Structure formats: structure tokens, C-alpha cells
Amino acid sequence: GCGSSAGTTGYSDPITTTITPSAIIDASTLADWAAEGKVNAPLGTADRVVVVSVASLASFTSTTKKHIPDAVHFDYVNELTMTRAEGLGPSIQMMLSGPRMDGVVQKLGIDASTTIVLTIPRGSTDLETYQQSVAYWTFRYWGFARERVKILNGGDDAWDVAGRSLTDALLVPT
Numbered sequence: 001g002c003g004s005s006a007g008t009t010g011y012s013d014p015i016t017t018t019i020t021p022s023a024i025i026d027a028s029t030l031a032d033w034a035a036e037g038k039v040n041a042p043l044g045t046a047d048r049v050v051v052v053s054v055a056s057l058a059s060f061t062s063t064t065k066k067h068i069p070d071a072v073h074f075d076y077v078n079e080l081t082m083t084r085a086e087g088l089g090p091s092i093q094m095m096l097s098g099p100r101m102d103g104v105v106q107k108l109g110i111d112a113s114t115t116i117v118l119t120i121p122r123g124s125t126d127l128e129t130y131q132q133s134v135a136y137w138t139f140r141y142w143g144f145a146r147e148r149v150k151i152l153n154g155g156d157d158a159w160d161v162a163g164r165s166l167t168d169a170l171l172v173p174t
Contacts, residue, residue, distance in 0.1 A: 018134075018147075023054050023136065023146060023149065023150055023151055023153050024153045025117065025150045025151070025152060025153065026133035026152075026153050026154075026158065027064055027152065027153075027154070027158045027161070027162035027164060028162060029103045029116055030049075030051070030068075030152060030159070031066065031162065031164060033047075033049045033115075034049075034070070035042045037072050037085045038098060038115075039051060039111070040070050040124070040171075040173070041148070043109070043111045043113075044111060044113060045113060046113055047113065047115065048111070048113050048114045048115070049114065049115045049116075049117060049151075050072060050109055050110055050114050050115075050116055050117070050173070051070060051071040051072065051109060051117045051119060052071065052072055052074045052108055052116055052117065052118050052135070053067050053068065053071040053072065053074060053119050053121065053156070054073070054074055054076055054080075054118055054119070054120055054128070054131050055067070055073065055075070055076075055120060055121045055128065056075060056130045057073065057075060057129075059121040059163070060073045060170070061120065061168055061170055062121075062168060063154075065121050065122050065123065065168075066156070066166035066167055067119075067156055067166060067167065067168070068119060068121070068156055068159050068164070068167075069165060069167045069169070070118065070164065070171055071119060071165070071171065072107060072108050072109065072144060072171055072172075072173050073170065073171075074135065075095070076131040076134070076143050078127075078136065079104055079107075080096065080101070080104075080131070080135055080138060081134075082094050082095075082096055082100055083098070095138065095141060096138060096142075099100075101138070101142045101173065108173060109173030114148065115147075115148045115149075115150060116139060116144065116148060116149050116150065117150045117151075117152055117154055118132050118135050118136055118149070118151050118152065119132070119152040119155045119159070120132045120156065120159045121155065121174050122155070122156045122160060122166075123157070123173050124156075124157075125156055129155075132151060132155070133151075136149055142173070
């Protein structure tokens with residue numbers, strides 16, 4: 001077993017207000033974090049939050065679907081899976097390699113103090129919901145603490161139903 005060395009015992013900056021007992025959060029929790037200035041706070045800020053929309057570029061920039069303001073785009077097809085040579089031929093839908101995952105983390109503007117909130121577009125299909133879960137488990141596989149990877153329950157639909165604004169603007173993290 002891992003003994004007592006597993007988990008978050010090595011963090012120098014303990015998780016504070018961003019911790020929730022579940023991987024699932026609701027729109028009001030995300031709205032609170034946004035109101036507290038945590039969404040896209042500067043790198044290194046304790047309890048920083050990055051909202052990651054797991055969507056095709058067409059869905060993310062759609063003027064009819066729109067997305068949560070300040071969300072960053074994460075294209076499942078082009079960024080979350082890779083083709084590898086396995087056995088006699090190529091196999092798709094494989095876990096990202098370490099260098100590819102490093103590139104994703106840098107592109108999305110994620111650091112050790114970041115809580116990742118994964119969301120999906122309004123009117124998402126079962127496939128898009130599946131893609132969100134694959135994104136969750138990919139971050140967990142690569143060592144992101146369960147306290148730091150969240151799924152927005154209901155995705156952008158829940159945000160919209162809660163009366164929050166949506167946008168079609170494309171945010172590029174620094």
C-alpha cells in the first residue's frame with residue numbers, strides 16, 4: 001500500500017475554499033468561485049480555477065450554443081486522444097503520452113494551484129458527456145489530485161438554467 005504518504009500531504013499550499021467533498025460541483029459553486037475572482041486568476045494563485053470546455057471548436061464558438069465566459073476550449077478529438085502503435089497496427093483512443101499531457105496542461109493554463117472544472121456545451125450528446133468523463137480520468141491518471149479536478153453537473157446547460165450569461169468568445173490562456 002501507499003501508507004500515509006499518498007494524497008495531498010506534500011502540498012506546501014493546502015487546498016482551502018476550493019475543496020468540495022465530491023468531484024461533481026453545481027453552477028452556484030462555480031459562480032461563487034467566479035465572484036471570488038478565482039476563475040483564471042494569475043498562475044500561482046492559491047485556489048485558482050480554470051473552466052475547461054470539452055467540446056468541438058464548432059460547438060465552443062457557436063453563436064447559438066455559446067459557453068461559460070472565461071472557459072478555455074479543449075478539443076477532445078484532437079487533444080485528448082492519440083494514435084499509438086499497439087501490436088500489429090495503430091490503435092486510437094489511447095491515453096495521452098506524458099509530453100502530450102504536458103502540452104495540454106500548458107495550453108489550458110493549468111498549474112499546481114489550479115482546480116480544473118470540466119464542462120460540456122449546451123445540448124450535449126451522450127458522446128460529449130463520455131468525452132468529459134474521459135477528460136476527468138485523463139487528468140486523474142496523470143496525477144492531478146481528486147480535490148483539484150471537478151465536473152460541472154449539467155455542464156453549460158446548468159449554467160444557463162441558473163441564469164448565468166454565456167458567450168461565444170474564444171479565450172486563449174496565457
